[in-house]
Amino acid sequence: MKAAVWHxxxxxxxxxxxLKPLKEDEVTVRVAWAGICGSDLHEYQEGPVxxxxxxxxxxxxxIAPIIMGHEFAGIIEKVGKDVQNYKVGDRVVVNPTLTHGDKPEDVDCYDGFSFIGLHGDGGFTKYANAPESNLYRLPETLTLQDGALVEPTAVAVQAVKEADLRFGDTVAIYGAGPIGLLTTLAAKAAGATKIIVLDLSETRLEKAKELGATHIINSGKVxxxxxxxxxxxxxxxxxxEVAGVAPTFKQAIDSTRARGTMVIVSIxxxxxxxxxxxxxxxxxxITSTIAYTPTTFQQTVDLMGTGQLKPQGIVTSQIVLDDIVEKGFEALTNDKSQAKILVELSGEK
Known part of the structure; x- marks a missing residue:
């Protein structure tokens, strides 16, 4: 099968x-859509990370070379003999985080975590295997294309939860890339009254305004x-802090009130x-987050399913797998008008 492989x-x-042999507790997913994540871009630009x-x-x-892609959704093609709660034909989104599973999520949600699509073969291909425990059903209100947005949206939902953000709070977001834009959406849904987004790109700042930012600031000019x-x-x-560079790290601290909270979301x-x-x-x-708990992932599916979170507005391009380097990774590197690029695999809705 054709795949985008990191070397x-x-x-x-x-x-x-x-495709690797299917384990007894896994399913094979026929991938419909997959998103290019900022962490994928880091691996392309600076890897290995x-x-x-x-x-x-x-x-x-x-071990490398591995098939990339950890933001994906599709339809179950095959089930292992120990799979109990899913069947062929189910529409699912995959939570790509793998842990040892030895600790409750409220004690350590990063219990030695690895990612499908970063630490092992992922979803930039026709078929991908995933453990049953990493599957989430998509509600009928969401398309498979929407399903490819669940994972990055869950990152933003977890970040807002880590901040202990409350109704009426004020927020500043440094970085208006995909996760910064999704954090804008999540902060708005959580009841923030002022959401200030800072970035160097006017195009991305305007997108942040569309998605709920109350104020936008070009931090390259002021x-x-x-x-x-x-x-x-x-x-x-x-x-x-969703930019991942030293200046914004320090500026985020300087923008926070005494005894306030700064959350590192970037890599x-x-x-x-x-x-x-x-x-x-x-x-x-200062606190930090890189992913999400299983509970947060399910909450994100639910919030998207009811329309309380609508991340579809961050999608700026849809491409095919053959174009993933030029129109995907290179476009995200050089064109700051791009935010979330989705890759069409089967293209099923």
């Missing part, structure tokens, strides 16, 4: 791959924290230099 930095190839290259991943048992404090003089209750592909004394006079709390 190294700037080296993703469309080539033939065989997560992709195992020196030894096999302990949870997947796989001092970001100063501009935020013109709107909320004491600083916002919560900031989300830092490389270390940054930062002095913790930056926090000493304010008591700003």
């Amino acid at each position: 190294g930095k700037k080296d993703i190839r469309i080539e033939e791959k065989e 997560f992709v195992p290259v020196e030894k096999a991943d302990e949870l997947t048992g796989e 001092n970001g924290p100063a501009a935020v404090r013109e709107i909320v003089p004491n600083g916002v209750d919560v900031t989300f 830092f592909a490389r270390p940054i230099e930062w002095n913790p004394l930056h926090l000493t006079n304010t008591g700003v709390k």
